[in-house]
Amino acid sequence: MSSLDNLKSSIISQFGTPCPVIDLDVVESNIDKAQRICDNAGVANRPHIKTHKSPLLAKMQIDAGAKGITCQKLGEAEIMADAGIDDILIATNIIGAARSGRLASLQKKLSLKVCADNKVSLSEYSKAAEAANRPLDVLIECDTGQKRAGVEKPGEALRLIELIIKDKWLKFTGLLYYPPLDGWKDTQIFHDDLTKKLNGLNLKPKIISTGGTPNFANIGKLNGATEHRAGTCIFNDMMMVEDGFAQISDCGFRVFTSVVSKANDNRGILDAGSKTLTSDTGGLKGFGYITEYPEANIIKFSEEHGFLELKDCKNKPSIGDIVTVIPNHVCVAVNMVDKLVMVQNNKIIKTIPVAARGMLV
Amino acid sequence: MSSLDNLKSSIISQFGTPCPVIDLDVVESNIDKAQRICDNAGVANRPHIKTHKSPLLAKMQIDAGAKGITCQKLGEAEIMADAGIDDILIATNIIGAARSGRLASLQKKLSLKVCADNKVSLSEYSKAAEAANRPLDVLIECDTGQKRAGVEKPGEALRLIELIIKDKWLKFTGLLYYPPLDGWKDTQIFHDDLTKKLNGLNLKPKIISTGGTPNFANIGKLNGATEHRAGTCIFNDMMMVEDGFAQISDCGFRVFTSVVSKANDNRGILDAGSKTLTSDTGGLKGFGYITEYPEANIIKFSEEHGFLELKDCKNKPSIGDIVTVIPNHVCVAVNMVDKLVMVQNNKIIKTIPVAARGMLV
Numbered sequence: 001m002s003s004l005d006n007l008k009s010s011i012i013s014q015f016g017t018p019c020p021v022i023d024l025d026v027v028e029s030n031i032d033k034a035q036r037i038c039d040n041a042g043v044a045n046r047p048h049i050k051t052h053k054s055p056l057l058a059k060m061q062i063d064a065g066a067k068g069i070t071c072q073k074l075g076e077a078e079i080m081a082d083a084g085i086d087d088i089l090i091a092t093n094i095i096g097a098a099r100s101g102r103l104a105s106l107q108k109k110l111s112l113k114v115c116a117d118n119k120v121s122l123s124e125y126s127k128a129a130e131a132a133n134r135p136l137d138v139l140i141e142c143d144t145g146q147k148r149a150g151v152e153k154p155g156e157a158l159r160l161i162e163l164i165i166k167d168k169w170l171k172f173t174g175l176l177y178y179p180p181l182d183g184w185k186d187t188q189i190f191h192d193d194l195t196k197k198l199n200g201l202n203l204k205p206k207i208i209s210t211g212g213t214p215n216f217a218n219i220g221k222l223n224g225a226t227e228h229r230a231g232t233c234i235f236n237d238m239m240m241v242e243d244g245f246a247q248i249s250d251c252g253f254r255v256f257t258s259v260v261s262k263a264n265d266n267r268g269i270l271d272a273g274s275k276t277l278t279s280d281t282g283g284l285k286g287f288g289y290i291t292e293y294p295e296a297n298i299i300k301f302s303e304e305h306g307f308l309e310l311k312d313c314k315n316k317p318s319i320g321d322i323v324t325v326i327p328n329h330v331c332v333a334v335n336m337v338d339k340l341v342m343v344q345n346n347k348i349i350k351t352i353p354v355a356a357r358g359m360l361v
Numbered sequence: 362m363s364s365l366d367n368l369k370s371s372i373i374s375q376f377g378t379p380c381p382v383i384d385l386d387v388v389e390s391n392i393d394k395a396q397r398i399c400d401n402a403g404v405a406n407r408p409h410i411k412t413h414k415s416p417l418l419a420k421m422q423i424d425a426g427a428k429g430i431t432c433q434k435l436g437e438a439e440i441m442a443d444a445g446i447d448d449i450l451i452a453t454n455i456i457g458a459a460r461s462g463r464l465a466s467l468q469k470k471l472s473l474k475v476c477a478d479n480k481v482s483l484s485e486y487s488k489a490a491e492a493a494n495r496p497l498d499v500l501i502e503c504d505t506g507q508k509r510a511g512v513e514k515p516g517e518a519l520r521l522i523e524l525i526i527k528d529k530w531l532k533f534t535g536l537l538y539y540p541p542l543d544g545w546k547d548t549q550i551f552h553d554d555l556t557k558k559l560n561g562l563n564l565k566p567k568i569i570s571t572g573g574t575p576n577f578a579n580i581g582k583l584n585g586a587t588e589h590r591a592g593t594c595i596f597n598d599m600m601m602v603e604d605g606f607a608q609i610s611d612c613g614f615r616v617f618t619s620v621v622s623k624a625n626d627n628r629g630i631l632d633a634g635s636k637t638l639t640s641d642t643g644g645l646k647g648f649g650y651i652t653e654y655p656e657a658n659i660i661k662f663s664e665e666h667g668f669l670e671l672k673d674c675k676n677k678p679s680i681g682d683i684v685t686v687i688p689n690h691v692c693v694a695v696n697m698v699d700k701l702v703m704v705q706n707n708k709i710i711k712t713i714p715v716a717a718r719g720m721l722v
Contacts, residue, residue, distance in 0.1 A: 016435070016722035017457025050664060072665045074377070092665060093621035095681055096378025096632055117622050120681040148666055149622035149630045260454035261478050261502075261510035269510045271457055275696050280640040303411060303692060304433045304453060305509055320456055320481040331664060335636050335697075338719035358699035358719060361377035 003346040008256065008322040010348050011341065017258040017322060018272035020337050022352075024344040026252035027057070027234060034216070034233045035065040041220035041228070046070050046089060046209065048231030051331045053356035054340070055083030057234065070211075070229040074102055075359025081110055083355075089113040089139070089209070091176060091229065093149060097361045098124035107132035113207070115176050117141040117150050122163055122170065129169035137173035138164050139207060144190050145183035150176070154194035161203065174207030177222070181214055184221045191224055214243045237330035238289050239282040248291065253334065254324040255288075257306065259317045268317065270298070270306030272325060276336055277301065282328035289326045293317055298325070364707040369617065369683040371709050372702065378619040378683060379633035381698050383713075385705040387613035388418070388595060395577070395594045396426040402581035402589070407431050407450060407570065409592030412692045414717035415701070416444030418595065431572075431590040435463055436720025442471055444716075450474040450500070452537060452572070452590065454510060458722045459485035465492035474498040474568070476537050478511050483524055483531065490530035498534035499525050500568060505551050506544035511537070515555035522564065535568030538583065542575055545582045552585055575604045598691035599650050600643040609652065614695065615685040616649075618667065620678045629678065631659070631667030633686060637697055638662065643689035650687045654678060659686070 001009075011019050038045035044067040049058050058069050058080055068087025071077040074097035077088050093116055097103050106112060107128060114136055116122050122138070129136040140157045143150025151157045157175070164172040175194065179187040191208070198205065208225045210218075213232040219225075232239070235253040236246035257272035277288055279301060287298040287306065293313050300307035306325075310316045317323055327333040334340065338358070339351045362370075372380050392408075399406035405428040410419050419430050419441055429448025432438040435458035438449050454477055458464055467473060468489060475497055477483050483499070490497040501518045504511025512518045518536070525533040536555065540548040552569070559566065569586045571579075574593040580586075593600070596614040597607035618633035638649055640662060648659040648667065654674050661668035667686075671677045678684055688694040695701065699719070700712045 012457060012460045014461065016459075016461030016463060019457075019721050092632075093630075094632070095621045096373060096380075096619040096683075098377075099373045100375065100377030102377060118680050121621070124681075143624065147624070147628070148663065148668070150624070152624050258457040260456045260482070263478075263504065263508070263511070263513050267508070269454075271453075271455070274639075274641055274693055278635075278640060279642075279693070280635055302509065303696075307509070319479050320485075322457075332635055332640070335664075336719070337721055339721070341721075358697070360380050360698060360700070360702075 007343060007346040011256045012322060014348065015341060017256050018276045019256040019341055020334065021254050021256055021341045021343055022235065023252045024342055024349060026250065028060070030234050030236060030250060030252055031061055031064045034230060037216050037219060038228055039065065043219060043225050044227035046227045046229045047234065048072070048211070048229045049076060049080060049356070051231035051234055052334060053354045054352055055080055055085065055355055056352050058085055059083070061234070067227060073359060073361060074106065075361050076356040077112065078102070078106055079356040081106060086110045089229070091115050093117060093121040095121055095124050098128045100361060102361060103128040104131035107134055107136060111137065113137040113139060113173055115139045115141045116160065119160070119163065122160060122167070126167050126169045135169050135171050137171050139174040139176045139209065141176045142190060144177060144187040145180040146178050154190055154197060157194050158197045161198070172203065172205065174205040174209060176209045178211045179215060179218070179222070181218070184218045187222055191222060195224060213240060213245060216245060232331060235330045235334070237282070238284055238326055238328045242284060248326065251326045253330050254291070254326055255333065256322055256324050259308070259319050259321045259323065262319050265316060266309065266311045268308035268310060270308060270323070271304065272306050273304045274301040275303045277306070277325065277327050278329070278332045278336060280329045280332045284328045288328055290323045291326065292323050368704060368707040372617050373683060375709065376702060378617050379637045380617040380702055381695065382615050382617055382702045382704055383596065384613045385703055385710060387611065389421070391595050391597060391611060391613055392422050392425045395591060398577050398580060399589055400426065404580060404586050405588035407588045407590045408595065409433070409452070409572070409590045410437060410441060410717070412592035412595055413695060414715045415713055416441055416446065416716055417713050419446055420444070422595070428588060434720060434722060435467065436722050437717040438473065439463070439467055440717040442467060447471045450590070452476050454478060454482040456482055456485050459489045461722060462492070463722060464489040468493035468495055468497060472498065474500060474534060476500045476502045477521065478502040480521070480524065483521060483528070487528050487530045496530050496532050498532050500535040500537045500570065502537045503551060505538060505548040506541040507539050515551055515558060518555050519558045522559070533564065533566065535566040535570060537570045539572045540576060540579070540583070542579070545579045548583055552583060556585060574601060574606060577606060593692060596691045596695070598643070599645055599687055599689045603645060609687065612687045614691050615652070615687055616694065617683055617685050620669070620680050620682045620684065623680050626677060627670070627672040629669035629671060631669060631684070632665065633667050634665045635662035636664045638667070638686065638688050639690070639693045639697060641690045641693045645689045649689055652685050652687065654684060
């Protein structure tokens with residue numbers, strides 16, 4: 001038996017399937033690669049922990065050189081802070097979480113960095129900071145083409161920054177960008193315009209943040225950027241393979257799943273469905289890549305069933321076979337389970353909790 | 362302020378957003394309706410708990426008259442058994458879970474009903490039953506058109522049943538059908554053929570199970586059916602509204618979410634994205650129904666952002682407003698969180714754990 005076959009036997013006897021597995025060597029190599037990319041570009045690394053939601057992995061990123069971490073939910077930040085991580089940026093408007101009193105509670109414990117693109121967020125942040133009796137560091141989220149959140153004009157950013165300066169409970173700390181892959185020139189134009197306006201007020205933001213794993217291809221191209229936040233690169237997935245950032249061998253997360261049914265030679269059923277791998281296609285065809293059967297397609301999910309199409313397969317899996325699936329989008333797949341099995345050299349080391357998942361806020 | 366506005370204030374101050382909320386009155390009414398439908402059709406009710414994954418709600422279903430429950434994962438069955446529920450059908454091939462030893466462990470504690478459509482499953486079930494020293498009740502899963510799992514011919518079912526009969530650790534208990542909405546006639550033909558074959562062997566299955574909430578429209582149409590398993594009906598969702606089974610007012614699960622950003626009047630961002638409501642569209646347009654703004658569309662998700670399109674709205678929500686979203690597919694949305702907030706008459710009663718979620722197996 002190959003060592004992968006041995007691992008499959010160990011997984012099935014200790015955990016059963018479906019089983020989400022991360023490979024420590026690949027994860028470590030991915031962490032180092034991200035750090036090296038940031039180092040080479042001369043920007044600090046602030047990895048986005050939304051991908052793994054694990055304090056243990058966040059600490060590995062910090063030990064490798066990351067300046068701090070990025071979270072997308074207050075609940076994630078709470079878990080990371082409990083684990084002793086103290087440089088945390090929450091990269092989104094968190095109005096609901098602020099109003100719950102939990103932002104103030106966390107800000108009492110440590111100095112957070114939060115983001116805003118509107119006055120309501122600023123007002124809630126101010127109240128939370130006052131309740132915590134500690135001013136909040138605020139970044140203004142700027143949209144240079146994603147059409148998601150963020151102010152769309154430098155003048156709007158300026159008006160919010162002026163509000164921050166007038167507010168004794170808020171500190172203007174920086175600018176948060178998430179440039180589209182082909183939008184870095186536009187981001188530079190936006191940033192230069194805003195910088196000129198800020199110079200007029202004698203303001204120099206401490207943090208200019210860019211984001212995204214695919215944007216590692218552009219890192220350093222924004223003159224003025226001080227740090228980068230990327231999430232997916234710790235595990236990678238089929239989106240990153242499609243993007244060209246990663247190879248299959250760079251994918252550190254796989255779901256071990258059993259073929260549990262085969263009505264005929266050309267179709268089968270996996271015991272991993274949308275409640276394991278999610279319905280998120282990441283814009284790709286199908287629902288993940290089966291490493292042992294690259295010609296097989298997962299064409300559909302129900303909640304606990306993956307629909308296998310095998311007509312293009314030379315060799316076909318049989319009922320009872322275990323296959324390993326790399327998801328299209330790893331950030332949402334990790335989020336489905338309470339723990340991950342960590343392996344190294346095809347041997348099980350331990351399980352680690354996905355500690356920051358399942359939070360309401 | 363309306364009582365819903367008061368509830369929104371309570372939700373935001375106690376929990377923040379996004380917050381998954383179930384309405385006890387609607388849930389109780391839905392449980393009663395499902396029971397009544399089964400009673401009227403003369404079949405037992407065996408609700409599928411994959412939708413709520415909550416022992417508390419499962420017990421409410423049993424108290425209302427359900428004979429037992431249906432699970433889709435061994436991990437769900439373990440949680441339900443721990444809570445004292447002892448009539449459990451696991452409605453799928455669970456090869457991986459059987460090989461982990463956990464099927465045997467649970468079977469030691471109580472007599473489970475499991476399903477198979479192939480010899481490998483039967484072999485694993487036999488080993489698990491022997492390890493538990495208690496024979497397993499086995500239903501044969503039959504596919505009459507879903508093209509998912511299940512034997513496609515009565516003769517195949519018969520061959521598996523013959524294997525069961527020869528195995529001292531397995532007991533042939535019944536047949537599991539999941540007829541397509543328009544496939545009940547074909548199911549009857551399949552069932553009559555198989556019944557004739559079984560009569561020849563002097564075998565009479567105790568359980569003939571049909572399934573699905575939309576199939577309540579057909580319940581009773583399969584001559585011979587003894588029980589029905591439906592999941593979604595406890596909460597309902599936009600798929601059930603589209604199907605005609607439910608009205609908006611029958612939807613007992615909503616996500617309370619804040620508008621956290623608005624770049625302009627015609628678009629906005631909710632703090633509920635694919636990690637809250639999931640990428641599962643249920644085949645419908647958009648990603649859920651906003652009860653306060655029926656003309657608003659959730660056109661896209663990123664992980665923690667819902668992309669609002671507001672151009673067709675007469676009244677438009679502002680930043681900081683809380684809206685309530687009914688998901689397209691409730692079973693996968695409930696599965697995203699560790700707890701649900703239960704309300705009655707727009708007042709918070711308590712939180713209940715989604716105890717059986719996050720399981721690997």
